[in-house]
Amino acid sequence: MDTRQIEASEITLAVKKMFMDCNYFIGDDILSAIKSSYEEESLPVAKDVLKQLIDNHEIASSEEIPICQDTGMAVLFVEYGDKVTVANGSFTDAVNEGVRRAYIDGYLRKSVVSDPVFDRINTKDNTPAVIHTQIVPGDKIKITAGGKGFGSENMSAVKMLTPSAGVEGVKKFILDTVAHAGPNPCPPMVIGVGIGGTFEKAAELAKRATMRRIDTSNPDKRYAELEKELLEEVNKMNIGPAGLGGKTTALGLNIETYPTHIAGMPVAVNICCHASRHKECVI
Amino acid sequence: MKKITFPITEEQLNDLKAGDRVLASGYLYTARDAAHKRMYELLQNGKALPIDVKGQTIYYVGAAPAKPGYAVGPCGPTSSYRMDKYAPSLLDCGLKVMIGKGIRNDDVIESMKNNNAVYLIAIGGAAALIAKSITKSELVCYEDLGTEAIYRYEVEDMPLIVGIDSKGGNVYKR
Numbered sequence: 001m002d003t004r005q006i007e008a009s010e011i012t013l014a015v016k017k018m019f020m021d022c023n024y025f026i027g028d029d030i031l032s033a034i035k036s037s038y039e040e041e042s043l044p045v046a047k048d049v050l051k052q053l054i055d056n057h058e059i060a061s062s063e064e065i066p067i068c069q070d071t072g073m074a075v076l077f078v079e080y081g082d083k084v085t086v087a088n089g090s091f092t093d094a095v096n097e098g099v100r101r102a103y104i105d106g107y108l109r110k111s112v113v114s115d116p117v118f119d120r121i122n123t124k125d126n127t128p129a130v131i132h133t134q135i136v137p138g139d140k141i142k143i144t145a146g147g148k149g150f151g152s153e154n155m156s157a158v159k160m161l162t163p164s165a166g167v168e169g170v171k172k173f174i175l176d177t178v179a180h181a182g183p184n185p186c187p188p189m190v191i192g193v194g195i196g197g198t199f200e201k202a203a204e205l206a207k208r209a210t211m212r213r214i215d216t217s218n219p220d221k222r223y224a225e226l227e228k229e230l231l232e233e234v235n236k237m238n239i240g241p242a243g244l245g246g247k248t249t250a251l252g253l254n255i256e257t258y259p260t261h262i263a264g265m266p267v268a269v270n271i272c273c274h275a276s277r278h279k280e281c282v283i
Numbered sequence: 284m285k286k287i288t289f290p291i292t293e294e295q296l297n298d299l300k301a302g303d304r305v306l307a308s309g310y311l312y313t314a315r316d317a318a319h320k321r322m323y324e325l326l327q328n329g330k331a332l333p334i335d336v337k338g339q340t341i342y343y344v345g346a347a348p349a350k351p352g353y354a355v356g357p358c359g360p361t362s363s364y365r366m367d368k369y370a371p372s373l374l375d376c377g378l379k380v381m382i383g384k385g386i387r388n389d390d391v392i393e394s395m396k397n398n399n400a401v402y403l404i405a406i407g408g409a410a411a412l413i414a415k416s417i418t419k420s421e422l423v424c425y426e427d428l429g430t431e432a433i434y435r436y437e438v439e440d441m442p443l444i445v446g447i448d449s450k451g452g453n454v455y456k457r
Binding site for chain 2: 045048049052053055056059060063065066067068069070071107108109110111120122124151154182183184186238242243244245273274275
């Protein structure tokens with residue numbers, strides 16, 4: 001079998017660039033959604049908050065400093081071509097080295113602790129990353145990477161719904177989760193929903209959904225309509241920018257799905273703040 | 284827009300109403316989860332705090348590192364509810380102002396009313412913008428906590444909103 005060799009250092013550099021870029025430069029889909037919300041809001045406090053967010057993005061991108069002090073835990077979705085071999089290092093080490101260099105050289109905050117319960121000692125380089133890898137046919141590596149802040153991560157939830165709950169059950173769980181999050185996750189939020197699979201697959205799909213551009217729709221028309229309907233419902237909640245009221249509670253709501261078991265209908269809601277930071281690259 | 288100073292005066296504090304927009308100048312201390320846990324444990328054990336919080340302001344923040352030439356890195360507020368367990372003990376020691384984002388629980392609000400204190404909110408995620416109002420940052424203690432250490436910030440016209448006032452008026456209760 002023909003294989004393609006990729007230097008570990010090339011992977012490290014690509015990962016470093018993605019984490020620095022995503023923390024300084026917000027996606028144009030997010031920025032244009034904030035700008036149009038600013039035009040549509042009539043409540044002065046909502047307008048004022050959105051204006052601060054627009055100004056903040058201007059400062060962050062022009063000065064190349066982080067948009068938010070919580071530069072997140074590093075999460076990567078990798079589509080790893082089965083004809084790729086890594087030269088002079090391992091893939092996982094190369095990714096973590098990229099994260100390390102981005103967070104140290106890029107003046108990003110180191111927010112990861114070694115042990116979740118007992119030690120809680122900062123690893124001082126924001127590693128390890130959370131890496132979701134899928135082996136795919138081909139000779140390339142595609143990486144989608146983002147820094148996930150935890151103010152919003154903490155407001156996320158998974159529920160093992162059963163089939164009789166139907167689409168109404170799905171809607172209720174999503175809306176309840178957003179209502180419960182309220183002002184805490186730095187609204188306007190980006191909401192990622194994962195439906196199907198297993199307990200952990202639903203959560204992974206929800207995370208993946210937060211890393212899809214908000215100006216795209218689910219390819220299945222039924223889910224695309226559900227995305228639209230739920231976004232409208234969320235924006236009627238009057239949580240608003242910074243939780244101070246207004247029409248803009250979420251900028252986008254993306255749904256990803258996967259086949260599931262005859263007995264189940266898992267749903268995961270991964271909440272992200274307005275600074276939904278992610279980049280893609282193909283090596 | 285009201286102008287206030289940190290440490291806040293009793294008169295300024297009594298004048299603040301939920302929803303008021305303010306610009307704050309003076310100095311404050313930073314502390315978030317890990318520093319709060321340590322201070323709380325000191326108080327539980329009858330020991331002295333590393334900073335005298337009487338009359339003071341605590342900002343719930345863990346800044347990003349400062350780039351060369353900057354006084355401080357991006358430093359927006361973190362979610363306040365995680366400090367709810369610890370806040371009443373500090374309010375009982377005379378803490379007057381807490382700055383963060385998001386809701387507080389009933390224990391904190393009750394303690395704020397009893398101790399005549401106020402909760403101000405900064406805009407979450409506007410970290411690069413907020414950093415423009417911090418003119419100086421110096422380490423006070425708990426250096427081992429990294430971004431969670433206690434710092435003393437000098438602030439000038441820091442943009443804030445009164446989240447919960449000393450009478451219990453609450454901007455999130457609509």
